[in-house]
Amino acid sequence: MKKILLSLGIMLGLFMGLAQAPEKMSYQAVMRNGSGQLLTNQAVAVKVSILEGSLAGTLVYSERLTGNTNINGLLSLEIGTGTVLSGTFSTINWPSGNYYLKTETDPAGGTNYTIAGTSQLLSVPYAMYAKSAGGGGGGSFTIPYTNTVNNATTLFSLTNDGDGASLEGINNTTTSSISAVRGIVNSTAPGGFSSGVRGINNGSGGLGVGVWGSQNGSGWGVYGSTPNGLGVYGNASANGTGVYANSNTGTGLTATSNNGIPASIAIFNNANNNSVLNASSVGNGTVVNVTTTGNGKGVLSSTAAGFSIQGITSSQTSAGIVGDNNGAGEAIVGRTTSDIAGAVVGRNDGGGYGVRGFVATSTTGTGIGVYGQVGLNNSTGRAGMFENMNQTNLQNTLEVKTIGNGSIPDNTLGNAASFVVDNNNSVAAAVRGEVKTIFGNFGAAGVFGVSSGTGGFAGLFHASNPAGNGASLVSINDGNGNAITANASKDGNGVETNIDGAGNALYAWVPSFATGRAGKFNIFNEDNTSDVITVTTVGNGTAGNFKVDRTTGTSAAVKAEVNSMFANFGTAAVYGISSGTGGYAGLFHASNTAGNGPAVLALTDGNGNGITANAGGTGDGIEASCDGSGNAVSGFIPNFGTGKAGRFSNFNASNGQPVVHVSTNGTGSGLLVNHTGPSGNLAIFQSANANVARINKAGRGYFNGGTQTNGADVAEAFDVEGSVSEYEMGDILVISTTTDRTVEKSSKPYSDLVAGVYATKPGVLLAEEHIDSDLSDKVPMGVIGVIPTKVCLEGGKIKRGDLLVTSSKAGTAMKANPKKVKVGQVIGKALQDYSRNEPGKIQVLVNIK
Numbered sequence: 005m006k007k008i009l010l011s012l013g014i015m016l017g018l019f020m021g022l023a024q025a026p027e028k029m030s031y032q033a034v035m036r037n038g039s040g041q042l043l044t045n046q047a048v049a050v051k052v053s054i055l056e057g058s059l060a061g062t063l064v065y066s067e068r069l070t071g072n073t074n075i076n077g078l079l080s081l082e083i084g085t086g087t088v089l090s091g092t093f094s095t096i097n098w099p100s101g102n103y104y105l106k107t108e109t110d111p112a113g114g115t116n117y118t119i120a121g122t123s124q125l126l127s128v129p130y131a132m133y134a135k136s137a138g139g140g141g142g143g144s145f146t147i148p149y150t151n152t153v154n155n156a157t158t159l160f161s162l163t164n165d166g167d168g169a170s171l172e173g174i175n176n177t178t179t180s181s182i183s184a185v186r187g188i189v190n191s192t193a194p195g196g197f198s199s200g201v202r203g204i205n206n207g208s209g210g211l212g213v214g215v216w217g218s219q220n221g222s223g224w225g226v227y228g229s230t231p232n233g234l235g236v237y238g239n240a241s242a243n244g245t246g247v248y249a250n251s252n253t254g255t256g257l258t259a260t261s262n263n264g265i266p267a268s269i270a271i272f273n274n275a276n277n278n279s280v281l282n283a284s285s286v287g288n289g290t291v292v293n294v295t296t297t298g299n300g301k302g303v304l305s306s307t308a309a310g311f312s313i314q315g316i317t318s319s320q321t322s323a324g325i326v327g328d329n330n331g332a333g334e335a336i337v338g339r340t341t342s343d344i345a346g347a348v349v350g351r352n353d354g355g356g357y358g359v360r361g362f363v364a365t366s367t368t369g370t371g372i373g374v375y376g377q378v379g380l381n382n383s384t385g386r387a388g389m390f391e392n393m394n395q396t397n398l399q400n401t402l403e404v405k406t407i408g409n410g411s412i413p414d415n416t417l418g419n420a421a422s423f424v425v426d427n428n429n430s431v432a433a434a435v436r437g438e439v440k441t442i443f444g445n446f447g448a449a450g451v452f453g454v455s456s457g458t459g460g461f462a463g464l465f466h467a468s469n470p471a472g473n474g475a476s477l478v479s480i481n482d483g484n485g486n487a488i489t490a491n492a493s494k495d496g497n498g499v500e501t502n503i504d505g506a507g508n509a510l511y512a513w514v515p516s517f518a519t520g521r522a523g524k525f526n527i528f529n530e531d532n533t534s535d536v537i538t539v540t541t542v543g544n545g546t547a548g549n550f551k552v553d554r555t556t557g558t559s560a561a562v563k564a565e566v567n568s569m570f571a572n573f574g575t576a577a578v579y580g581i582s583s584g585t586g587g588y589a590g591l592f593h594a595s596n597t598a599g600n601g602p603a604v605l606a607l608t609d610g611n612g613n614g615i616t617a618n619a620g621g622t623g624d625g626i627e628a629s630c631d632g633s634g635n636a637v638s639g640f641i642p643n644f645g646t647g648k649a650g651r652f653s654n655f656n657a658s659n660g661q662p663v664v665h666v667s668t669n670g671t672g673s674g675l676l677v678n679h680t681g682p683s684g685n686l687a688i689f690q691s692a693n694a695n696v697a698r699i700n701k702a703g704r705g706y707f708n709g710g711t712q713t714n715g716a717d718v719a720e721a722f723d724v725e726g727s728v729s730e731y732e733m734g735d736i737l738v739i740s741t742t743t744d745r746t747v748e749k750s751s752k753p754y755s756d757l758v759a760g761v762y763a764t765k766p767g768v769l770l771a772e773e774h775i776d777s778d779l780s781d782k783v784p785m786g787v788i789g790v791i792p793t794k795v796c797l798e799g800g801k802i803k804r805g806d807l808l809v810t811s812s813k814a815g816t817a818m819k820a821n822p823k824k825v826k827v828g829q830v831i832g833k834a835l836q837d838y839s840r841n842e843p844g845k846i847q848v849l850v851n852i853k
Contacts, residue, residue, distance in 0.1 A: 027084050035078075044075050044076070048071065052107055055104040057104075066089040105125055171185070269281050685699060703775070715763075721782040728780070735814075737750065747783070756829055761786045795834070796818055832852070835848060
């Protein structure tokens, strides 16, 4: 995959409004590939994170944005409008410190973020409208007097050096809730120890009073009221008592409240190790008795680092804390709002149990020893978590045992552990195991299943819903290791897979964006003679089906390679065997009727043969047929080659079969030799590597031992008078007196124009026309040789050796009278006797003279 480079530019829009600032920022990036070329009109995805404090600071907000680059490769997005991954954008406290922007980009538009960068935000992303403090004008000091200023010093100060009060407020009305002096702090979030009224006594003796409240009746000497703060605050800065309450027979301190907290006791000094509240008794009564008739807590305790509640006992029969539940509630409930601390922690400093939950007496099967839940009230988190914080601890972090028999189909019966995600729309895992180690040792696994008996499975995954489409097992590896590694140390299979339906027992595929293999099989043991892969089927389907399903593809559906220096039988890249009485050891079918590619293409870059074929029985080494107009076998040498287009040899001296056998049932030639080169011969025939016959490029034949044909005469093709269909083999032919180079049937005795006989089967046929010319309108006239000839008894009975001349019968010869014969009238000599009255044919040694 090409490396993608990003040229990033970030524009932080500065927005201002009188009412509310827009909660978003502009973001722009220019996309380029490894060659510096712009990536135009392409979908990309960006993960944006806001970090506080440093380049690796706390994540306060994160979202995912998607968009398309324009024709200039520019990507424009608005931070604050994407899919929120973490945090709330509108609640970021920009003035509180430095913030950093981290971007992670996937140029393919997915979530595979391959490029990351972090930079500091040097200015506030947007300006928030801040109201100006109102200006104040004074005016004369009249009653009522109101004025507002912004000043850090004391606005009003009265000093009295005498015995009187510096400030006195008197109210003579009888209305409820009036006050003689009232101090108000308007801020809803004032600083520490801010007070509406504060009294300070700087005396160092033991008699001074900071604030004195007295009541002559049954009311309150001091009354403090607050919605959220402290009604009355007492402080002892040394060893004194902030508030002291005493009673001889009644209640020393009573604190009540209708809606608030009756009493709050706290220590604010981190170095103070004293108890916040001491309650002790020397009697047999309850030290602290807490009751509630409402839905509130009987006791609520919280701590930052210590123990909210600690119960200590030194007796084995007692308990530090006991919670009794006599109804439907919970005996003990531990709750926490912390992100790191536990609601209930069981700690063991000895050899016992940190937490022990057990079912004591229930036999209904519904009791639970330890029950962890999450999800109530839309809560999130874990129902249980177990950690080992000691690297040298070799004990199991979680150990679950059962001595029951179990029931695999029912996840609630007898299993050592059962995990169920009971949500049809969930994408969570019933069991998630993770191991974080740099080692690949045996057992270093997210999930390690062991079958230690003679049966059972180390792991079993069952997709039990017959209507489901999900996989029983999905294994994914984001690194370079194997998604699944299987090893059988004995005679079992590394992987065994079978299918009961119409699917695939094994299905391997590579997605559209990947470049790996769908499957690879290797044997690394040189002494192993087993097959790397064995495929067997007893059905009618193919044992292996390989297809490159791409019309523009140039790769092979099957590529096989053998790297060996030997040429032994079976040492082959592809080895096909037909072990039955039929079938093919190899079959290649170019099935596209419009295709031009060969069904088989064999190439060799070395000195070996492109194809070597051998038939061990009576079959053919190669049988080739052609259903169309092509060639059953086509051998050619390219314009740069120097070899032979074909060679046929017989190395068995006792083999009487022809080396090449050519036959045809059609009307075409049995053999066609075409010479288009500038020189050479059409054919050369050798005996013991010496030339004995040759046909040159012009068609002239040369024969060292002479020629022999199964015809008995030499003939030449002639035109005839009239239609050739009027002539028969054996007719006596004479020269026509009306047309040049034309013959006709003889019609008078002792003709001086006799030329020859219509040959039945000429051994040599002479013609002036080209060999491809049509001679169907001509007759082969034999001029020398043995020719079946028509004869009659017009000149008397014919004896062997008699001279023959033309007779008065058309195209028929007769016995000649030697006394009448002239030069040029003799057809030849009879080779057979003839005495039948009707005309017939005899063998005649034709020799016109």
